Amino acid sequence: MSSRNSCWRALRSIIAAFGGPAVPSYELSKQPDNSGATPLLPSPPYADGEARPTLRGAVHLLGTILISAALLGMLGYEAEDADCQEQPAGFLSSAVSCGRWQQGRLAGFLAGKLCSYAASAYLHRSEATSRSIEMYRVALKIDFFAVGVSIAATGIPTAYHHLELYYGVSGALLALTGVLVVLSLELPRIIVTLTHVVLTIVFIGYATYWNEVWAAGSVAYAAAFACFGPVAARADPKQEATLRCAFWHKVGRNGCHEDFHNLLFVADACYLANAILNAATCR
Secondary structure, X not given: OHHHHHHHHHHHHHHHOOEOOOOOHHHHHHOOOOOOXXXXXXXXXXXXXXXXXXXOOHHHHHHHHHHHHHHHHHHOOOOOOOOOOOOOOOOOOOOOOOHHHHHHHHHHHHHHHHHHHHHHHHHHHOOHHHHOHHXXXXXXXXXXXXXXXXXXXXXXXHOOOOHHHHHHHHHHHHHHHHHHHHOOOHHHHHHHHHHHHHHHHHHHHHHOOOOHHHHHXXXXXXXXXXXXXXXXXXXXXXXXXXXXXXXXXXXXXEOHHHHHHHHHHHHHHHHHHHHHHHHHHOO
């Protein structure tokens, strides 16, 4: 335990060399503001006291709206089956190369992302999660599981020739995530989630020939998790993780946690583009 604490202290010291003072967002109004601008009032903290900046969850709300609109738009468009290609082998692969199934796999990708974005939007934007500790804990558990759903859905459009393998492995990891969420086993859940992410990224890269769009999305995923380092290293969850070198950070508005969310959004957009451009030619 002492070695673990020493590692955390070392990490915090490294981050402190780049980071600004972490101030609880609900105390922002007490800080002097010499900019002459009207202060941006922060959102109330979560029910457990953790700081909640104004832009926390904004990208999830935007993503929920955009994905919902895309899915509704797909309902009004019916793909043709006239361009069916040669069907791959496998008892789960019947007719998957037809137009309607390509559209269906893309809808599965979007539906999985919608689960995660909507759950996160509720967790981060709802007043209920700031008033009720029980509601906050339930929303947090749903959000954790929805992340697993989102990861599993990411590979649906490109699991063209490997349906049994992909759904078997991804489904098992998702089920294990659900069990760990219910049991509130934090560290094992994080390990399983990161394993799920890495395996999914590698699988999609292999299936789409490690193309440039996949590479851009993968870099964005890696950068997102790097941004979460200062958040995880906070000594007090009531404090925000902001960096002096990040000029766009503002206590009470946005910080490293928001960078993490924004980069995940960029990565998801890249993987959506990869699915649209390369799903039909994946191996």
